[in-house]
Amino acid sequence: MINRLIVGFDGSPSSYAAANYAFDLGSKLNIPVVGIYVIDKRLLDETLLEDLAGILGFTFYLGISQKVKEALEKKADVLFQEFAELGRQKGAKVSLVQVEGIPYEEIAAEADEDDLIFVGYKGMHLVKGVLIGSTAERVIRKAPCPVFVSRDNYKPIKRVGIAFDGSPVARKALKVGAELAKGYGANLEVIFVEPNENFPEEVIDQLKAEADKILGEENADYTFTLLKGFPEEQLVEYQANGNVDLLVMGAFGTRPLKEILLGSVAYFVMHNAQGPVVFVK
Known part of the structure; x- marks a missing residue:
């Protein structure tokens, strides 16, 4: 059971979309939606500000x-008013948190195992290239719970697709996806991507049986879809073609160090998906 929805909100288009997705779910499940705004302490470093003065052409002075x-x-105050008003319009229970720190660390720290974090894929950056790395990606790695990553555009979720390959994290994704489909009032689809033409039929049958068992325990009806090709490309294309509105998948598989060094299906999907994706650890 999802306990709270934590929204990293910085005023970027994708964070507004993330907030809308959270408010939709929060109002339907009647659970709190917590908006968190992080004052990035890196922007308060006077050494960095002195460097930025040269880049942006403003006058630097001590203090x-x-x-x-x-x-x-002041920006936080304005954003919180907008966040609270948007939540009220959607009938959600809204609370607000403002902290100072590193955004991905503070957002992840706000959540517990039974929560769901919502973040935008692209946050607000003072200068392109100054703040290195993806906040969303780092939240996924650090969070104790699933993370919903939104693109800029919001649209209601009517169909949820779960990428399933039989791995332990994919089994967890089945349960998370089933709960989200119920919460959004959406249809549920389980997707397996056959990586080669000679893939054993009996393995596919085993995957179907396993999905039946897990989703049967969740009282979730679903359809099973078989795709063929490279999993990461097929999943991105399938969502982009409008077959599912929300994709749910395991975050980093069973070999986290290797995934970090060599990349992963989740990494490709995160950076190429056209719609929202929930990453389960």
């Missing part, structure tokens, strides 16, 4: 970090 902090706090 400028306090002015930056005040500006970010």
